[in-house]
Amino acid sequence: MGLREVKRERTRQLIADKAFELFTDRGFGRTTVEQIAAAAEVGPSTLYRYYPTKERLVLEFVEGSLFEALDWFREQPQLSLPDGLQGVVERVLDQMESNPDRVRTVYELAGQTPSVSAHLADVIWRWRDELTAELTTRLTADSSDQPLAGASVPFTAALAAGITMNVIEVTVQTWVDNPAGTDAKELAREAMCLLRGGGIPLPTADPTQL
Amino acid sequence: MGLREVKRERTRQLIADKAFELFTDRGFGRTTVEQIAAAAEVGPSTLYRYYPTKERLVLEFVEGSLFEALDWFREQPQLSLPDGLQGVVERVLDQMESNPDRVRTVYELAGQTPSVSAHLADVIWRWRDELTAELTTRLTADSSDQPLAGASVPFTAALAAGITMNVIEVTVQTWVDNPAGTDAKELAREAMCLLRGGGIPLPTADPTQL
DNA sequence: AGCGATTATGGAAGTGACTACCATATGACG
DNA sequence: CGTCATATGGTAGTCACTTCCATAATCGCT
Incomplete structure (x- = not known):
């Protein structure tokens, strides 16, 4: 170098x-x-x-945290997908917890300025899209993992990436809003327990007569 | 009037x-x-x-579809949350399917222009936030529905809203990408089956040793 | 219908983000 | 040291967006 x-x-x-x-x-x-x-x-x-834009200056740190974790994920093909995704969540939260003030300020600025919140949403979306792409290649590679009855691989990958993103978002949001002191990774654990335990009201597959 | x-x-x-x-x-x-x-x-x-911005002109239709469904949801307090959310998903998809060209064009413009995709993400986020708020009030109202062991209500609401948003997004994305002819609501049904059936690799709650 | 109050409109002037371009300077490499 | 590739700074220009004011359209009331 x-x-x-x-x-x-x-x-x-x-x-x-x-x-x-x-x-x-x-x-x-x-x-x-x-x-x-x-x-x-x-x-x-x-x-x-x-x-490229004034807004990206605000998001430098968040963006870095997210994509560092993604890079790590790409370098760990031996891990199972659940373990890998868990690692991603942990790494992102570790980064956030290493600099709470910065994260808090980013959210404040996003709350005050629409264009900042727009670019924040965009950065997170692009991240999710790249995660989807990575999950897609992995799911196609070892499709022996699961039969994936009928559902296409990209579809499954997108759902998995979306949920992972949700867990991170909800956790960070809650962690930022709380008067400090809460453990972000503990929150994330709760979120995942809820997801697995079915404690969340999901739309039902069967259409009700309306 | x-x-x-x-x-x-x-x-x-x-x-x-x-x-x-x-x-x-x-x-x-x-x-x-x-x-x-x-x-x-x-x-x-x-x-x-x-x-307020040039970008919002592009998103007029998508925004309208989303918030119409949300308004409907607010007017149906008698429905259970799963049924209500199902109705929301259906109504959004109905709107999208009523004007496929417009939706497709929106996604094309978003793909070409970063600021459009940013505002698209932002609109969807705001929608999700309002859905979260509505779910929060409902969950607090009839907390007898479920014990909600330990987890706070807004937390659960945010996860539910996020997943609902994910189902819609993934479905619309897949529907838009495909060469027309696919049934959006059928796709959404698949997504929800996958979610319920556990066919999606989620991050595990237990940290692995890394 | 007529009249005052409210609100919608159009235009003008200005700010500032962002782009395209070019001349210059600075580190890379034989 | 020479050359080459790249990084920088400045200039000029476009255009999104804001603010403000004069004017016009609608409404509510008598």
Whole structure:
């Protein structure tokens, strides 16, 4: 690795950090990209080479946490899918718990600014889509695992990825809302017990006469 | 209802329709709001009184379908939650199936334009949040339904809403991707069978040693 | 019908995110 | 040291979106 990439990563982090400072101080709407660029001592056009939109500056940390866990998952093909997904959930929550203030601020900014919440939702969706893709390849690979009666593999994969995403979202949301002190991974465990135990009201397959 | 509200609804629809035309013709990025306003024969400032962003013009139909079903759900407090949620799923899919081209175009535009997919994700999220709120009040009301051992009501509600949203999303996605002809409600039924039958690899509650 | 109050509309002016482009500088490599 | 690839900064421009005000359409009441 050359000196070039080191500098690149440094600049990248510097920009995101300065941006986050300004956002927490003056708020998202009252901060211009010029101000961020000036604070990071780069030109605005340089800033846009690192981050495509102002919103992505807010989401840097969350995005990183999610995709790190996904990368880990891809490198663990020997694990069973349930164990692998469990590892994904744990890794994401570990990242979040390592920096509670940042996560909290992200959610606050998302709550105040529609475009931020939109981009947050988008990042999580893209993550889920990549997880779906990975699950699809794995399910097709060892389809001996389960007969998968009738249902197509991508369909099953999408459902699994969606539920995993849900568990993470619900857990993080609850963890952020609570006055700190709660254990995120304990919450996630509860969520999964509920899922397996059937304690959740699901839509029924049989249509009722309406 | 006065003449005023009739006109308002007419203008609202007119704007969305003209916008959709232009988007399908020239694409989202190559259409300016001025062009849309001109096509609908209103001033740009009027357009912004009806739609807060250009992206929401794309999502008008999807948004309407989702929230109509939610309104219906709110008006059916006598139904059990599973039946009610089933009704929600059915109603959303009915709406989508009533206008396949429009849904397909929305997904195409979302696939091409990041900001559209971001707003699409956001709309669906807001919908899920409102569904969560409704489920929370209902679960607290008749908590005699189930003991809900230990788990908090909003937690359970959020999971239920999330899964319902997942079923809809996965179903619509699969239905849109397929070369037409597939029955969306049949797909949804499969999804729910998979969910109930445990045919989906979920993260395990017990952490494995990593 | 007529009249005051309320609300919808159109236009003008401005802010700021984002893009395209080019000249320059800086690290990579023989 | 020379060259080459890449990173940077600045400029100019487009366009989404906001704010504000003057005007016009509708409503409610008598």
